[in-house]
Amino acid sequence: MPLKIIVCGGGIGGLTVAGYLRAEHNVTVLERGNLDFTINDYGLSVVSNAFNLLQKAGIKSENLDSVVMTHLWMRSSNNDEIRTVHFDTRKERGGAPSMMTRRATLQSELLRFATSPEFPGAPAEIIQGAQVTRVDALEGKVWTEDGRSFEGDLIIGADGINSAARAAVLGHDTPLNGVKLHDLLCFITRVPIEIIRGESSLEYLANPSSQAGLVSFHLPPDSKSPKRLLIYHTSSHELQVLGYTSEQEFAQVFDTKKTAIIKDIPAKRVVDEFSTDFSKNLVDLFNHNQIDAWRIRDIDTCDTWYRGKCVLIGDAAHAVTPHAGHGCNLTIEDAEALAYLLKDAKPSDDLKPILEKFTSLRRERARFVLRRSREMGNIQSEEDKKLEPISPAEFSRVMHSYQGVEHALKKETSTSAA
Numbered sequence: 529m530p531l532k533i534i535v536c537g538g539g540i541g542g543l544t545v546a547g548y549l550r551a552e553h554n555v556t557v558l559e560r561g562n563l564d565f566t567i568n569d570y571g572l573s574v575v576s577n578a579f580n581l582l583q584k585a586g587i588k589s590e591n592l593d594s595v596v597m598t599h600l601w602m603r604s605s606n607n608d609e610i611r612t613v614h615f616d617t618r619k620e621r622g623g624a625p626s627m628m629t630r631r632a633t634l635q636s637e638l639l640r641f642a643t644s645p646e647f648p649g650a651p652a653e654i655i656q657g658a659q660v661t662r663v664d665a666l667e668g669k670v671w672t673e674d675g676r677s678f679e680g681d682l683i684i685g686a687d688g689i690n691s692a693a694r695a696a697v698l699g700h701d702t703p704l705n706g707v708k709l710h711d712l713l714c715f716i717t718r719v720p721i722e723i724i725r726g727e728s729s730l731e732y733l734a735n736p737s738s739q740a741g742l743v744s745f746h747l748p749p750d751s752k753s754p755k756r757l758l759i760y761h762t763s764s765h766e767l768q769v770l771g772y773t774s775e776q777e778f779a780q781v782f783d784t785k786k787t788a789i790i791k792d793i794p795a796k797r798v799v800d801e802f803s804t805d806f807s808k809n810l811v812d813l814f815n816h817n818q819i820d821a822w823r824i825r826d827i828d829t830c831d832t833w834y835r836g837k838c839v840l841i842g843d844a845a846h847a848v849t850p851h852a853g854h855g856c857n858l859t860i861e862d863a864e865a866l867a868y869l870l871k872d873a874k875p876s877d878d879l880k881p882i883l884e885k886f887t888s889l890r891r892e893r894a895r896f897v898l899r900r901s902r903e904m905g906n907i908q909s910e911e912d913k914k915l916e917p918i919s920p921a922e923f924s925r926v927m928h929s930y931q932g933v934e935h936a937l938k939k940e941t942s943t944s945a946a
Contacts, residue, residue, distance in 0.1 A: 541842030547641030548867030571762030576617035580624035668837035
């Protein structure tokens with residue numbers, strides 16, 4: 529008999545876990561908004577460790593309007609080359625590509641995974657306009673803002689950094705629900721690739737069908753400024769431009785409006801912020817489209833990921849900053865792992881051993897990404913500053929060699945036997 533599973537959150541984590549779990553169980557997803565994925569859309573990378581899992585599950589790259597990541601460029605604030613890395617996981621890490629796409633197209637494909645009759649099991653039920661406000665982890669009950677209640681054999685908290693499920697697992701007296709601020713924001717805009725064609729200094733970004741990836745522009749090593757620019761492909765026809773800086777006057781707006789996103793920042797404000805530190809051709813890229821300001825936040829990876837009938841995945845358990853580019857990838861890994869471990873579970877089973885195994889398999893990997901993300905953003909804790917930095921090569925080896933939870937379990941067994 530299948531489990532009745534309630535998933536809080538219809539984002540990347542919620543839809544992915546619903547897609548995996550529907551093969552064996554009955555799944556309901558509670559999504560606070562509607563499924564208009566274009567709202568607060570942004571570019572992201574689905575790297576080989578996660579994309580390999582999605583490919584095996586039946587996700588189609590042709591539905592993602594994506595490009596294959598082949599390069600990482602490091603450049604000075606004047607766009608002079610510092611280092612170029614050929615990054616092609618098809619050759620280096622077992623054949624799976626790393627893809628660059630937009631959240632909207634990825635979520636649309638994950639919705640197909642969760643609800644289309646093409647995939648095994650009954651389609652997940654997606655309930656929109658269901659803002660989860662309270663979770664009873666011991667009883668397996670969920671309440672929404674409009675007064676509805678839902679009950680299941682298992683509640684999965686995939687409801688992001690401000691998770692109501694995390695409050696139920698960790699206790700409601702956790703300050704700010706554990707969310708950490710770093711006096712850091714990111715200005716984000718979208719730029720059609722046509723804009724840079726003919727600009728010789730950016731020609732290396734103009735043909736993503738032959739080479740695509742991410743370029744980071746750095747101030748001199750002795751600079752204490754948090755400012756940093758990034759450009760990366762999100763499709764064959766578009767780039768995303770990011771500018772990191774301190775929150776300044778925006779801190780009060782974030783706090784007053786209780787939001788992590790401020791829309792329609794004047795281009796002049798952003799250009800003025802970066803024009804004294806970065807070359808004009810880079811800064812001018814902020815003049816072509818809407819600019820939003822995103823507050824950079826994370827949480828310390830939770831020690832406990834479950835309580836009673838409730839378990840956390842994704843940002844609810846281990847939200848990280850964007851610096852290392854692995855937030856959504858960890859979430860996809862979580863979803864695959866949890867579904868695998870629950871595949872034979874029945875309503876009469878004690879789920880505690882399964883949830884404990886899930887946590888033990890996933891927690892240290894999440895902490896590894898958190899530590900590397902904070903290193904890259906220069907926002908480490910004093911404790912982390914005492915540790916030897918994680919090298920790019922070590923980070924790549926650990927992250928991109930992951931092949932799913934079944935492989936991780938076999939590796940754990942062989943290590944124990946040795």
